[in-house]
Amino acid sequence: MVTTTPLSTSDTAGHAAQRADAATGDRISWVRLSSVLLPLATPVSDAKVLTGRQRPMTEVAFLFAEIATEEGHQGIGFSYSKRAGGPGQFAHASQIADQLLDEDPSDIGRIWTKLVWAGASVGRSGLATQAVAAFDVALWDLKAKRAGLPLAKLLGAHRDSVRCYNTSGGFLHTPTEEVLANATASLEAGIGGLKIKVGHPDSKRDLERVRAVREHVGDDVPLMVDANQQWDRPTARRMGRALEPFDLVWIEEPLDAYDAQGHAALAAALDTPVATGEMLASVAEHWELIRQGAADVIQPDAPRIGGITQFLKLAALAEHQQLQLAPHFAMEIHLHLAAAYPIEPWVEHFDWLEPLFNERLETGAGRMHIPARPGLGITLSDQARAWTQAEHEVGKRP
Missing domain, CATH: 3.30.390.10 (Enolase-like, N-terminal domain)
Structure with a gap:
């Protein structure tokens, strides 16, 4: 017969500590x-x-x-x-x-x-x-x-690809004809949606650009606009109503980033969803938007709010309120974080950063695909x- 002596509570804790030390001994x-x-x-x-x-x-x-x-x-x-x-x-x-x-x-x-x-x-x-x-x-x-594992898999991915839209082809310095050409190139590259900048001092020019893009790409292509915080409250209401016929996915940053009350009133008044958050620099600042119902689409930027640790806290708050998620810029990071968000998100396609890395993210059928490479899947060029x-x-x- 083999007899065993039960371990005391202190012995059990000691063995657990030793196992933890062995598992996490790297420095x-x-x-x-x-x-x-x-x-x-x-x-x-x-x-x-x-x-x-x-x-x-x-x-x-x-x-x-x-x-x-x-x-x-x-x-x-x-x-x-x-x-x-x-x-x-x-x-x-x-x-x-x-x-x-x-x-x-x-x-x-x-x-x-x-x-x-x-x-x-x-x-x-x-x-x-x-x-x-x-x-x-x-x-x-x-x-x-x-x-x-790819970072998305470590976090717990809900999907292997994320809807993506292009921004870099629609800035205000770009002539309308070039914006249309860029839109065609983006769609041919497998990018699903398009975002163009608005907020021109002459609002008629904004409406002309949006109309031109919508007519060029058709009614089925997801289209967003971004005013970069340049409207006051009355202008945002007027422009929001004027933009309703174009069936936009969202109107981004119509007001000052810290005007949570104004964004909330606008979101309640418009059928088009309101998106904002990219310029905020902490979870606490985003919480004010969420608390006041100031955004239908929350747009945090992981590098701006302190990294992935903080982004995950914010994502939990956003999910609790059933908000859409569309992280700003830095697709090399945000693709993984968006893939781990339970509600179907968007990720922003910017080709600006491509010279910095040896790898490229793949797009197709309107989506950006999580790389099979472990981690973020990037190395410096x-x-x-x-x-x-x-x-x-x-x-x-x-």
Whole structure:
């Protein structure tokens, strides 16, 4: 007969701790930050330029974070800034990068909090958390790679592809004839929907452009418009009514991003759904939109709100209210996050970032497909290295 002695509670806890230590013994040993300046082939203008609030955009500044562990696992993430702020993101990230060393890369939530508090005197939104976002995305990429899964599968995908729409072909600086040609090219490339910019000081020109695109592509192609926050409340109501006949999927950012009350009133008054959220820089700011019923379609940007950890919190809030989801920009990240959202979402197609990576995302039949590659499925190209303005490393290079 074999006799066994029951383990005490303390023994059981000790064995569990030993198993946890064995499973998560890996530690972050190296971090590299890169400040990369992506030039745009043509200066880009939307309504903010035509109303004099901003200058045309000529470049996008990226903050890349590469993280490696003692056991050889690696991850890559990025944040970005348009027009201004890129050097500030890089400087902030450089000051807190050493906080990652010797941390367990699996403890992503705890690391996010640690990094935010390392720079808490400048706030828990905006530039500070956008710097943290690059690290956070890299840690999620690393975790999925270690599991041998695309990030969407690690998070729990609801689908293998996501509806996608093109934005980069419909900016206000682009002549209408070229917008129509771009629309044709996008549809032929397997992109399902089209978004064009509005918000011109002469509203008749907006309506003419929308009418031209709708007539060009037909009634069955999903079409969106984006006013980039340039209308006041009366103008938004008038334009919203005038745009109703074009059967739009949504009207984006009709009002100032922080005017939750105005967006809520507009959403209640129009049949066309109202979309907004891309310019907000925290979950708390998005919650105000959700709380007031200010958006039918929520458009968070993971790098802008602090990374994937924060995006997942926001997605849970949005799902609870049965909101549509259409993340802004950065399709290399947002494809995976949209695929894991229970309600059928959209993802925004921008080809601007393609020179930065060795891989390409595939589109077809109106959808963008999740790559089979583990993690985000991206690696930095030689061109990205050539566009690097500054680097900062901590720890031991693998």
